[in-house]
Amino acid sequence: MTEPSDPNGPGAPGGPGGPPAPHRREPLGVALVGAGMIAAVHRRAALLAGADVVGVLASTPERSRETAARWNIPRAYDDIDAVLADDRVQVVHICTPNATHAPYAEAALRAGRHVVCEKPLGTDAGQARRLADLAEERGLVATVPFVYRYHPLVREIRARRLAGEFGEWYLAHGSYLQDWMLSPDASSWRVDPGLGGPSRAFADIGSHWCDLVEWVTGERFTEVLARTSIAVPTRPAPAGPSFTRSTAPAAGRVPVRTEDSAAVLLRTAGGLLGSTVVSQVSAGRKNRLWFELDGSLGSAVFDQENPETAWLGSAEGHRILVRDPEHGSAEQRRLSALPAGHAQGYAQCFEAFVADTYAAVRGDLTPEQEDGLPTFADGLRSARLVEAVLRSSENDTWTKVEP
Secondary structure (H helix, E strand, C coil): CCCCCCCCCCCCCCCCCCCCCCCCCCCCEEEEECCCHHHHHHHHHHHHCCCEEEEEECCCHHHHHHHHHHHCCCEECCCHHHHHHCCCCCEEEECCCHHHHHHHHHHHHHCCCEEEECCCCCCCHHHHHHHHHHHHHHCCCEECCCHHHHCHHHHHHHHHHHCCCCCCEEEEEEEEECCCCCCCCCCCHHHCHHHHCCCCHHHHHHHHHHHHHHHHHCCCEEEEEEEEECCCCEEECCCCCCCCCCCCCCCCEEECCCCCEEEEEEEECCCCEEEEEEECCCCCCCCEEEEEEEECCCEEEEECCCCCEEEEEECCEEEEEECCCCCCCHHHHHHCCCCCCCCCCHHHHHHHHHHHHHHHHHCCCCHHHHHHCCEHHHHHHHHHHHHHHHHHHHHCCCEECCC
16 A cells, blocks of 8 residues: 555556546746845845745846846846847836836836836836736836835725725825835935926825725726925935936035925815825824725725724724734735734835736736736726826826826
8 A cells, every 4th residue: 555655656646546646846047236225125026925036136237146146146138128138038127217217117018028017017007008008018027116006904995895895985095104214314216306296296106196096996086186285495415326327426406306295186087085195204204195085984094104904983882903814805815914913014005016016927817916916008008097197296286197
């Protein structure tokens, strides 16, 4: 009699009378374009998702080699052409300054590569539309890291909305506050519209708030009334390497032409009113994305800096919902990577987003996963909202968002 431990015995996978041996899949080959903080986040998520990070492109060939050695990556690329000439690369992660997103993403898509691109897809909606159309035309997976969708309790709130728990939405409001530009001496390539685009605070973080609230509520904002503000009129010229041109320090300070903050009223075709305040100069606020959704039967509050709990309100009072893989919606349980009481946050969101992107590349995405995966179509939607906010602030009037 064959012992059960015999891997080739009867009933074993691939053995006599057993199921076929499982096919071992080769890991996806991934290239990183970018070597800064967010590229490191992409790298970690790619490795945890089982990918093979085969190469990296930084702002110069020398920096590419330094980064490859530090991150233990086999190949350092000299330019984007070298990335796309590497037949091991199936997915390209673009983690560079905003002005380079569109040309790099377009080159990768035309070369038949799947793409993960940091937002914004381009510095205007025209670039974003071209990329979204190209990804659809080529049948390629192309995603944007709107990763706050991957907080388990965000999924829980959305599932409860789909189940009718909140009734008809009456109001959506909140804010996204940071303080990293509070000092008059703080600067970044993002301050330069030639590198970061015409919008800074709203395009950088207000885009996350709008994406999250639209996705959770199922509503789409059709009009905005906005006002942007520059709190610090001059800042030091950006310094350090860039993928577009040298940003070595200039003499003195330079005028600031991108907003530090924005206040926005929003409304939907159905009449839902929304409001948000976006700021990168709010002292003590590090990354506080907060929203409240008020409905005819109940309300929900989520705070990204405290993602282990959500506030649910009703006419009888309120209660605190705790993330728990043993309870709640299927997606909340799936994305709860740690037991209840063991805090998880942004890193796990990013890891789940990348894992779902790779599942889409392999054709393994479930309908629930596909529903939550932010694609280039969502990146185009974001670009259109940003342009509407800028037009409204300039014209001081309610402004339509392009559908």
